[in-house]
Amino acid sequence: MSRHSDKLLIVGLDIGTQTVSAIVGEYEPGQPLEVIGMGTHASNGLKRGVVVDIESTVQSIQRAIEAAELMAGCSISSVYASISGSHIRSLNSEGVVAIRDREVTEGDVERVLDAARAVAIPADQRILHVQPQEYVIDEQEGIRHPVGMIGVRLEARVHVITGALSATQNISKCVTRCGLKVDDLIPAQLASSQAVLTKDERDLGVCMVDIGAGTTDITVFTQGAMRHTASLGIGGDQVSNDIAFAFRTPTPSAEDIKVRYACALAQLARPEETIEVSSVGDRPPRRLSRQMLADVVQKRYEELFEMVQAELRRSGLEELVAAGIVLTGGGAKMEGVVELAEEMFHMPVRVAIPQGVTGLGDLLANPVYATGIGLLLHGSRQSINQGRAVAAGDAVGSAWDKLSIWFKRSF
Ligand SMILES: Nc1ncnc2c1ncn2[C@@H]1O[C@H](COP(=O)(O)OP(=O)(O)OP(=O)(O)O)[C@@H](O)[C@H]1O
Ligand SMILES: [Mg+2]
Numbered sequence: 001m002s003r004h005s006d007k008l009l010i011v012g013l014d015i016g017t018q019t020v021s022a023i024v025g026e027y028e029p030g031q032p033l034e035v036i037g038m039g040t041h042a043s044n045g046l047k048r049g050v051v052v053d054i055e056s057t058v059q060s061i062q063r064a065i066e067a068a069e070l071m072a073g074c075s076i077s078s079v080y081a082s083i084s085g086s087h088i089r090s091l092n093s094e095g096v097v098a099i100r101d102r103e104v105t106e107g108d109v110e111r112v113l114d115a116a117r118a119v120a121i122p123a124d125q126r127i128l129h130v131q132p133q134e135y136v137i138d139e140q141e142g143i144r145h146p147v148g149m150i151g152v153r154l155e156a157r158v159h160v161i162t163g164a165l166s167a168t169q170n171i172s173k174c175v176t177r178c179g180l181k182v183d184d185l186i187p188a189q190l191a192s193s194q195a196v197l198t199k200d201e202r203d204l205g206v207c208m209v210d211i212g213a214g215t216t217d218i219t220v221f222t223q224g225a226m227r228h229t230a231s232l233g234i235g236g237d238q239v240s241n242d243i244a245f246a247f248r249t250p251t252p253s254a255e256d257i258k259v260r261y262a263c264a265l266a267q268l269a270r271p272e273e274t275i276e277v278s279s280v281g282d283r284p285p286r287r288l289s290r291q292m293l294a295d296v297v298q299k300r301y302e303e304l305f306e307m308v309q310a311e312l313r314r315s316g317l318e319e320l321v322a323a324g325i326v327l328t329g330g331g332a333k334m335e336g337v338v339e340l341a342e343e344m345f346h347m348p349v350r351v352a353i354p355q356g357v358t359g360l361g362d363l364l365a366n367p368v369y370a371t372g373i374g375l376l377l378h379g380s381r382q383s384i385n386q387g388r389a390v391a392a393g394d395a396v397g398s399a400w401d402k403l404s405i406w407f408k409r410s411f
Contacts, residue, residue: 212331
C-alpha cells in the first residue's frame with residue numbers, strides 16, 4: 001500500500017541499547033525528505049549496542065514498527081537498520097585500475113571501489129560500508145566526482161567500516177524475524193553523522209561523538225571525507241549505574257535522577273541544592289546533595305571524554321579537527337556537557353540535533369533521533385545513487401505479505 005504513489009518511502013530502524021526507533025520518511029529526488037511517522041519502544045535485548053536476547057529484541061522492534069505503521073498509515077516491509085557496538089572497526093584503503101576508454105565511466109568507478117575494498121580483514125569481521133574519500137586520476141588528487149574525466153589511471157581512496165560477523169548476523173536475524181527485509185545495515189555513527197554534521201564542519205575537520213546508553217560512537221571527518229570510525233562500550237548506562245551504586249538507589253530511580261537533576265560539571269550545582277533519592281527495599285527515601293550527584297556524573301563523563309581523546313589521538317587526526325567536537329545521542333543532553341568537553345578537549349564543542357528532514361514539528365529536534373534520521377538520509381541518498389529508488393509501496397508491503405511471513409515462521 002502507499003500514501004502518495006509519486007513519492008518514495010523509506011524506513012530507518014535505529015536499534016539502540018535503550019530505545020528502538022522506527023522512522024518513516026517520504027521523498028522525491030531533489031526534494032527534502034519528509035518524516036510521516038515514527039514509533040519507539042524500550043529496547044530490552046541489547047547490551048552495549050549488541051544483541052544479547054533475540055526474542056526480546058524482536059519484540060521491541062515489532063512494537064516500534066507497529067507504532068510507526070499506525071502513525072504513517074502504512075505497512076512496513078523493509079528497513080535501513082543501524083548497527084553499533086565495540087566490534088565496529090575501520091581502516092583506510094586504496095585501489096587502482098586502468099581507465100578503459102580514456103574517459104572515466106560508472107563501470108570504472110565500480111571496479112576501482114571493488115579493488116579498494118579487497119583488503120585483508122579478520123575472518124570474524126565483515127565489511128559493513130565502504131565510503132569513498134577521494135579519487136586520483138593520473139597525478140590529479142582530490143577528485144570527488146571522477147565520471148567523465150579523462151586519464152589513464154584511476155585510484156580510489158576509501159574508508160572501510162567493518163563489524164563482527166556474529167553481531168551483524170544477530171541484528172539481521174532479529175529484523176527478518178519481524179517479517180522485514182533489511183535494505184542495508186548501516187553503522188550508527190555513519191548514520192548520525194549524516195544527520196548532524198554540516199558541510200563546513202566536515203571540510204574543516206570534525207569529530208562526532210554520539211553518546212548513547214550502551215555505546216559511544218565516534219567518527220572523524222577531515223577535508224570533507226570520513227577518516228576514522230570507532231565505537232566505545234561505554235555510555236549513559238554506566239552513568240546511571242554509578243549513581244545507583246553511589247546513592248544506593250535502584251537503577252530505574254538512578255536513571256530518573258540522572259535525567260532530572262544531574263549535571264556533568266560539579267561547579268554548576270549549588271552546594272545547598274538537595275534532591276530526594278529512593279532507597280532500596282522498604283527503607284525511607286533520603287535527601288542528598290545535588291553537588292554529590294554532579295561529582296559522580298562528572299567523573300564518568302571525564303572518563304568517557306578521555307577515552308574519546310585517546311581514540312582521536314590513536315587515529316592521528318587530533319590536530320586536524322579544526323571545527324572541534326559535535327556531541328549527539330541521549331547522553332549529550334546532560335547539562336554542563338559542553339562546558340566539560342570544552343575544558344577537556346580545548347576545542348569548540350556543540351550539541352547537535354538532527355537536521356535535513358521536515359515533518360512532525362519539533363518532535364524530532366532531539367539528539368536521540370540522530371541515528372534514526374541519519375538512516376533515512378543515508379538510505380535515500382544510497383538508493384538514488386544506486387538507481388534503487390523504488391516506488392512507494394516497496395518499502396511498505398501489504399498486511400497479507402506480513403501475515404504469510406508470520407505463517408511460514410510459525411509452522
Ligand atoms: N536529559 C538527559 N540527560 C542526561 N542523559 C540523558 C537525557 N536523556 C537521555 N539520556 C541518556 O541517554 C541515553 C540514551 O540515549 P540514546 O537514545 O541515544 O541511546 P541508544 O541509541 O538507545 O543506545 P546506544 O546508541 O548506546 O545503543 C540513556 O543513557 C539516557 O539515560
Ligand atoms: Mg544510539
